Amino acid sequence: MEESFRRAIRKMTGRSLLRLGVRESRSKLEATLAQNMAVNWSIALFEHLDAVSNMPETAMSGPEMISYSPSAWKLIETEFPKLLEDTRDKFEEFRLKWKQRFSTDELHRILLQGNWIQETENGWVLAVRNNKTEIGNLYLSTVHLMVGDAEKLFVMLSSRVLHLQDRFSKYWHEESAVDAVSKVLPCLEASFRKKEESLIAELRATLAQVAKDRFALPFSARHKPRTYSSSYACVRSVGRFWDPNSAYENAFLAYLEDFCDYSVGLCLLIAEWYRDKWSLFLRGFSRGQLDLFGSLQKQE
Numbered sequence: 001m002e003e004s005f006r007r008a009i010r011k012m013t014g015r016s017l018l019r020l021g022v023r024e025s026r027s028k029l030e031a032t033l034a035q036n037m038a039v040n041w042s043i044a045l046f047e048h049l050d051a052v053s054n055m056p057e058t059a060m061s062g063p064e065m066i067s068y069s070p071s072a073w074k075l076i077e078t079e080f081p082k083l084l085e086d087t088r089d090k091f092e093e094f095r096l097k098w099k100q101r102f103s104t105d106e107l108h109r110i111l112l113q114g115n116w117i118q119e120t121e122n123g124w125v126l127a128v129r130n131n132k133t134e135i136g137n138l139y140l141s142t143v144h145l146m147v148g149d150a151e152k153l154f155v156m157l158s159s160r161v162l163h164l165q166d167r168f169s170k171y172w173h174e175e176s177a178v179d180a181v182s183k184v185l186p187c188l189e190a191s192f193r194k195k196e197e198s199l200i201a202e203l204r205a206t207l208a209q210v211a212k213d214r215f216a217l218p219f220s221a222r223h224k225p226r227t228y229s230s231s232y233a234c235v236r237s238v239g240r241f242w243d244p245n246s247a248y249e250n251a252f253l254a255y256l257e258d259f260c261d262y263s264v265g266l267c268l269l270i271a272e273w274y275r276d277k278w279s280l281f282l283r284g285f286s287r288g289q290l291d292l293f294g295s296l297q298k299q300e
Contacts, residue, residue, distance in 0.1 A: 005265025037191040068284025072171040080275040091264035123227035124234040
């Protein structure tokens with residue numbers, strides 16, 4: 001995990017991704033996995049395990065390598081590096097696009113047209129009251145479209161990953177699943193597909209909520225409205241909580257950097273998880289290694 005993603009997690013969510021706690025027992029973890037399995041695949045898995053148990057001698061017959069698919073393995077070595085590079089490139093384009101849209105001149109135009117900044121006798125002020133409706137309307141006027149663009153990139157990545165998974169599994173099933181024992185892992189993997197896809201959908205849904213929560217923080221505190229000598233000075237100060245060190249021309253650019261680091265980090269995390277998952281399944285292992293998992297021969 002890149003350090004920029006770690007920092008973005010802390011800034012966007014207010015917490016670290018790492019959570020220390022009591023480790024669950026193996027039996028609890030197995031029970032949780034069982035509950036997440038698709039019923040039809042769990043039935044097929046039971047049938048394969050039952051077949052191996054009834055005829056243990058077959059576990060040591062057939063090809064030496066179990067779960068190894070040369071065609072799918074080659075795809076992993078070429079497709080995932082390309083996918084990760086494309087993801088970084090797409091988000092870099094996204095970052096540059098929204099840097100232009102959050103230039104101080106453009107932001108000044110948006111806030112002035114929406115009456116979010118107003119001139120008073122004492123100077124210019126930000127006209128946002130501390131209530132959810134007004135904060136929500138300001139969000140819609142400024143960063144809502146940006147978040148929508150990030151969600152589209154997230155969906156595009158998810159679709160590409162799932163398409164690759166379909167290609168991997170097709171080769172894997174054809175080349176590796178030749179008997180009961182070699183069908184166990186493909187069956188187990190397929191049983192978790194639905195749960196995996198629902199988790200990805202949940203992660204996509206969190207993007208908007210995380211963005212809204214982070215956006216609302218500077219406007220939720222009760223304090224006297226500050227006045228500024230010019231409209232541009234007022235614009236530069238909007239959301240100054242996002243840029244406490246005044247490192248950016250305006251605070252929306254700081255918000256953009258944190259949100260972009262968070263979004264691309266989340267997408268890369270998903271892609272890398274699928275890469276590691278398929279590397280584990282497709283690299284294969286020897287039938288002799290079944291000894292490590294209970295030694296079917298000793299059970300005879």
